[in-house]
Amino acid sequence: MQISPKYNHIATEKKWYSFWMDNKLFNSVPNEKEPFTIVIPPPNVTGLLHMGHMLNNTLQDILVRRARMLGKNACWVPGTDHASIATEAKVVENLKQKGINKSDISRDEFLKHAWEWTEKYGGGILEQLKKLGCSCDWDRTKFTLDDDMYESVIEAFEILYKKDLIYRGYRMINWDPEAKTTVSDEEVNYIEEDSSLYYLTYSIDNSNKELQIATTRPETIFGDTALCVNPKDERYKDLIGKQAIVPICGRKIPIIADSYVDLEFGTGCLKVTPAHDINDYNLGLKHNLDTIDIFDENAALNYNGLHYQGKDRFVVRKEIEFELKSNNLLLKKENYIHNVGRSERTNAVIEPRLSKQWFLKMNDITKPAIENVLENENIKFFPSKFKSTYKYWLENIKDWNISRQLSWGHQIPVFYYGNKEEYIVAKNKKEALTKINSISKIQYKEDEIIQENDVLDTWFSSWLWPISVFDGIRNPNNKEINYYYPTQDLVTGPDIIFFWVARMIISGYEFRDEKPFSNVYFTGIVRDKLRRKMSKQLGNSPDAIKLIEEYGADSVRVGLMLSSAAGNDLLFDESLCQQGKNFTNKLWNALRLVYGWETDKNKPQPKVNKLALNWYNNKFHNTLELINKNFDNYRISDVLMSSYRLIWDDFCSWLLEIVKPDYGEQIDLKSKNELIKLFENNLKILHPFMPFLTEEIFHNLPDVNDSVPLTISNWPKIENYDQTIVNDFETTKEIISQIRNYRKEKNISFKTSLDLYYLPNNKPLVNIEIIKKIAWIKNLVESSKDDFKMVNSFLIKNYEFFIPLEEGFDKDAEIEKLTKELNYNESFLKSVQNKLKNEKFVKNAPDAIVNLEKQKIVDTEQKIKSLQKSISELS
RNA sequence: GGGCGCUUAGCUCAGUUGGUUUAGAGCACCUCGUUUACACCGAGGGGGUCGGGGGUUCGAAUCCCUCAGCGCCCACCA
Numbered sequence: 041m042q043i044s045p046k047y048n049h050i051a052t053e054k055k056w057y058s059f060w061m062d063n064k065l066f067n068s069v070p071n072e073k074e075p076f077t078i079v080i081p082p083p084n085v086t087g088l089l090h091m092g093h094m095l096n097n098t099l100q101d102i103l104v105r106r107a108r109m110l111g112k113n114a115c116w117v118p119g120t121d122h123a124s125i126a127t128e129a130k131v132v133e134n135l136k137q138k139g140i141n142k143s144d145i146s147r148d149e150f151l152k153h154a155w156e157w158t159e160k161y162g163g164g165i166l167e168q169l170k171k172l173g174c175s176c177d178w179d180r181t182k183f184t185l186d187d188d189m190y191e192s193v194i195e196a197f198e199i200l201y202k203k204d205l206i207y208r209g210y211r212m213i214n215w216d217p218e219a220k221t222t223v224s225d226e227e228v229n230y231i232e233e234d235s236s237l238y239y240l241t242y243s244i245d246n247s248n249k250e251l252q253i254a255t256t257r258p259e260t261i262f263g264d265t266a267l268c269v270n271p272k273d274e275r276y277k278d279l280i281g282k283q284a285i286v287p288i289c290g291r292k293i294p295i296i297a298d299s300y301v302d303l304e305f306g307t308g309c310l311k312v313t314p315a316h317d318i319n320d321y322n323l324g325l326k327h328n329l330d331t332i333d334i335f336d337e338n339a340a341l342n343y344n345g346l347h348y349q350g351k352d353r354f355v356v357r358k359e360i361e362f363e364l365k366s367n368n369l370l371l372k373k374e375n376y377i378h379n380v381g382r383s384e385r386t387n388a389v390i391e392p393r394l395s396k397q398w399f400l401k402m403n404d405i406t407k408p409a410i411e412n413v414l415e416n417e418n419i420k421f422f423p424s425k426f427k428s429t430y431k432y433w434l435e436n437i438k439d440w441n442i443s444r445q446l447s448w449g450h451q452i453p454v455f456y457y458g459n460k461e462e463y464i465v466a467k468n469k470k471e472a473l474t475k476i477n478s479i480s481k482i483q484y485k486e487d488e489i490i491q492e493n494d495v496l497d498t499w500f501s502s503w504l505w506p507i508s509v510f511d512g513i514r515n516p517n518n519k520e521i522n523y524y525y526p527t528q529d530l531v532t533g534p535d536i537i538f539f540w541v542a543r544m545i546i547s548g549y550e551f552r553d554e555k556p557f558s559n560v561y562f563t564g565i566v567r568d569k570l571r572r573k574m575s576k577q578l579g580n581s582p583d584a585i586k587l588i589e590e591y592g593a594d595s596v597r598v599g600l601m602l603s604s605a606a607g608n609d610l611l612f613d614e615s616l617c618q619q620g621k622n623f624t625n626k627l628w629n630a631l632r633l634v635y636g637w638e639t640d641k642n643k644p645q646p647k648v649n650k651l652a653l654n655w656y657n658n659k660f661h662n663t664l665e666l667i668n669k670n671f672d673n674y675r676i677s678d679v680l681m682s683s684y685r686l687i688w689d690d691f692c693s694w695l696l697e698i699v700k701p702d703y704g705e706q707i708d709l710k711s712k713n714e715l716i717k718l719f720e721n722n723l724k725i726l727h728p729f730m731p732f733l734t735e736e737i738f739h740n741l742p743d744v745n746d747s748v749p750l751t752i753s754n755w756p757k758i759e760n761y762d763q764t765i766v767n768d769f770e771t772t773k774e775i776i777s778q779i780r781n782y783r784k785e786k787n788i789s790f791k792t793s794l795d796l797y798y799l800p801n802n803k804p805l806v807n808i809e810i811i812k813k814i815a816w817i818k819n820l821v822e823s824s825k826d827d828f829k830m831v832n833s834f835l836i837k838n839y840e841f842f843i844p845l846e847e848g849f850d851k852d853a854e855i856e857k858l859t860k861e862l863n864y865n866e867s868f869l870k871s872v873q874n875k876l877k878n879e880k881f882v883k884n885a886p887d888a889i890v891n892l893e894k895q896k897i898v899d900t901e902q903k904i905k906s907l908q909k910s911i912s913e914l915s
Numbered sequence: 916g917g918g919c920g921c922u923u924a925g926c927u928c929a930g931u932u933g934g935u936u937u938a939g940a941g942c943a944c945c946u947c948g949u950u951u952a953c954a955c956c957g958a959g960g961g962g963g964u965c966g967g968g969g970g971u972u973c974g975a976a977u978c979c980c981u982c983a984g985c986g987c988c989c990a991c992c993a
Contacts, residue, residue, distance in 0.1 A: 043952095045952090045953090230991070237993085253993085254993065255993060256993065257993085268993095300992090301992095301993085302992065302993080305992065305993065306992095306993065309993095310992095310993055311993080312993095317993080318991090319991090319992075319993075320993085378991095378992085378993090379991065379992095381991090425919080425920065426919095428918085428919055428920085429918085429919060429920090429987090429988065429989095432918060432919075432988085432989085433988090433989085436918095436989085534987085534988090535987095535988090537988090538988090538989095565987095569926090571986095602927090602941070602942090603927050603928065603941080603942090605928070605929080608927090608928075609986095610927095611926085611927065613927095615942080615943095616927095616942090618955075619941085619942070619955095621955065622953095622955045622956090623955090624955085625953065625955045625956090626952090626953065626955080626956085628952085628953080628955095629952040629953035629955090629956090630952065630953080631952085632952045632953075633952035633953080634952085635952090636951095636952075669931095673931085675929090677928085677929090678929075678940095681929090681940070681941065684941080685940080685941085692952090692953090693957080693958095696952080697957095700952090703950090703951065704951095777958090777959080780958060780959065781958090781959060781960090783958095783959095784946090784947070784958075784959055784960090785959095787947095790948095790950085790958080791950085864937085868936075868937075872936080875973085875974085878973055878974090879973085880972095880973040880974095881973040881974070882973080883973075884972090884973050884974085885934070885973060885974075886934075888934085888935095889934050889935090889974090892934085892935060892936080893934095893936090895936090896935095896936050899936075900936080
């Protein structure tokens with residue numbers, strides 16, 4: 041059998057993913073082993089895989105695969121989120137195209153459409169994650185609107201309601217007059233727009249005085265319920281407490297004082313419209329003002345708008361400007377630029393609007409979330425800098441508005457009866473009816489009670505995710521939740537630290553009195569080379585699946601991980617995938633090389649091989665120690681880079697080159713067996729990053745025992761290694777580099793054998809056999825300087841080596857080179873000597889540091905001596 | 916406006932609680948090389964006064980102050 045010269049990632053990935061699935065290698069059930077659990081941040085059910093998902097899920101897969109190899113019971117729970125706002129928007133849009141208006145159909149009909157949509161487009165993202173190689177336990181796949189998940193959310197609402205943590209109250213929300221729905225703060229874009237500032241005149245009751253105010257919204261005067269000035273403003277002091285008359289409508293409103301008003305802005309006098317501005321609303325609350333709503337759901341004026349009733353607010357703005365002007369009530373109009381909130385979806389100008397909403401009291405339940413992250417580190421953040429963001433939010437936490445005026449989601453389990461202001465909380469209508477009739481004098485019929493129309497904020501189901509996927513809300517003592525909870529790692533973006541991470545921590549302690557996870561790894565945002573966020577509009581986001589198809593999943597994974605420190609943005613460029621692909625090519629060819637070797641069972645192991653293999657084994661465990669440490673600190677990019685260099689440089693460029701038999705020669709059995717073992721270990725540490733390629737190579741290694749697939753094999757155990765062997769080999773590399781450099785400078789072919797001379801007082805070099813083989817050294821001659829005319833010398837650490845000169849070398853250039861080096865060493869020596877002359881240094885610095893400096897002097901003096909000799913020799 | 920953070924080689928970033936010679940890596944770049952694993956390669960090389968200034972210290976990329984530039988989050992001035 042032959043190994044294909046090119047690695048076929050398409051066929052290989054398909055083959056191994058099926059193999060892993062068929063053998064249920066990713067499945068997990070509670071057992072006696074230590075659990076390692078990750079719950080996926082559930083992507084939008086109808087979403088498609090983008091670069092952010094790729095980064096995030098690659099990381100999770102790396103952590104899960106390593107945990108599995110460490111012998112833990114690894115369980116990665118996949119699933120999707122119903123994403124109420126986004127999905128409902130898509131469904132509404134789709135219906136619109138079919139000529140159906142959401143407001144014309146019943147809730148049940150709408151939900152039917154929404155489910156059809158979800159079934160048609162849902163779950164695609166999970167299939168894409170399989171292409172990436174994600175080792176989720178797919179039998180555990182959850183969707184936030186599955187019956188059991190739905191019930192968990194309703195149960196959680198009930199529990200919190202019983203604890204008196206949920207209440208109904210007013211809140212100013214963002215109203216999209218075009219879509220006729222509320223939109224969340226996140227869906228409002230504030231854009232700087234040209235506008236006008238109108239200066240209006242209000243007359244004062246029982247006085248001939250007038251007052252000027254500045255406003256961008258003259259059409260809202262119908263909702264005015266006060267004028268407000270700063271109490272320190274001398275101009276208006278005498279007017280405070282008097283009544284002003286609203287232009288056109290003639291209503292009397294109080295003139296109040298509040299330090300909120302900026303003396304410098306406009307006229308220093310503000311008109312207060314509590315129904316249509318959040319700041320005015322707060323002023324209204326503080327000063328007990330009336331609230332007059334002047335708009336209907338289209339943001340046209342209602343009956344409060346008098347003769348403007350039925351006209352759109354922007355039409356009214358123009359017409360009222362004319363009316364005010366003709367009545368001499370418009371003093372002036374200035375150009376003005378300010379931020380206008382527009383709906384992300386319809387681009388309509390958002391109207392702030394007062395509305396009844398449901399809230400969760402947050403202040404009472406955040407204490408453990410603060411203590412366990414900030415005071416003790418029961419939950420660790422990587423990087424830890426996000427702790428300050430987290431802290432700031434928790435310390436300034438506001439009650440959570442959990443209701444959304446949508447249909448797609450968990451319908452709030454509140455049932456109204458009687459005057460529709462009375463309500464109870466129940467799991468369903470039947471239970472609600474029983475409850476109501478047991479407390480009410482009147483006996484209601486089923487059609488006389490109405491369930492709250494609103495659904496819960498999507499995050500209200502997400503915050504329960506680590507608990508609800510194991511059914512820990514409904515059955516708090518079931519076997520699964522007790523085994524898998526708390527989970528170990530959470531991998532997510534810092535953009536949802538408040539929406540999701542903090543709330544999961546809060547809910548974990550609230551519902552289970554236990555953290556939801558031990559570590560949070562924050563990824564950065566994937567950007568393009570120009571640091572722009574990847575977005576559909578810009579079209580700068582590569583097609584994730586196309587990348588996988590072109591480069592292979594392993595190459596893309598490596599590309600993503602090469603430069604992704606926790607919390608750092610990833611500046612993605614396809615060249616990163618190319619680098620990943622080059623690495624797969626390198627590994628594939630290492631396999632091809634080893635695969636092609638013929639073995640001689642009777643050949644004794646050459647000393648060179650023994651030295652090299654022993655070195656690599658030590659180097660491997662030295663690096664493995666670093667890798668394990670970096671894994672523990674979630675320095676995943678560093679892990680990959682260490683592995684990359686270990687395998688490319690140390691394994692391929694050094695070890696394989698040394699052990700590689702000469703043309704026509706065979707390799708001895710012992711070397712080959714040892715090498716295969718080392719190769720296998722390399723594959724293991726790479727497996728979490730490159731699962732497909734490593735599994736494929738592993739099964740193709742000659743004479744390997746591959747009865748256990750790499751995916752469930754054991755992570756290499758650290759063996760004691762000898763640091764001096766590792767260090768000595770570094771010296772060896774340097775010497776070989778110097779010899780190569782010498783050849784290059786002197787234009788000597790690498791095939792030409794050289795003699796290498798060394799001084800008798802040199803310490804013997806352990807790896808001299810390797811130097812001879814790799815650097816093509818014919819003879820190693822112990823010598824004294826008098827023996828030969830020296831042409832070049834190179835000094836590495838404490839060793840001195842010489843190569844005899846050919847005829848006709850450039851003597852002056854050689855002297856110049858040596859003199860340059862001499863000068864450097866002399867000035868270096870001086871600086872070290874000065875340091876040691878400093879009594880304070882010698883007194884205060886630790887002995888180890890001082891000794892180090894002393895050693896520097898010894899070494900440098902020796903170098904200088906040798907350089908001086910060489911120069912005089914040449915002159 | 917309030918809060919948090921960043922600034923180290925052309926680019927992306929390490930630098931583990933101040934001390935291992937002259938601050939590291941990957942990529943990119945330059946030179947040479949098609950040798951039977953790999954040109955998706957090999958060998959070699961150049962490149963940084965650690966954003967500016969000041970301070971603490973025997974010693975600062977690392978700690979403090981200050982200035983400059985950049986980024987993110989929250990609020991969103993009528």
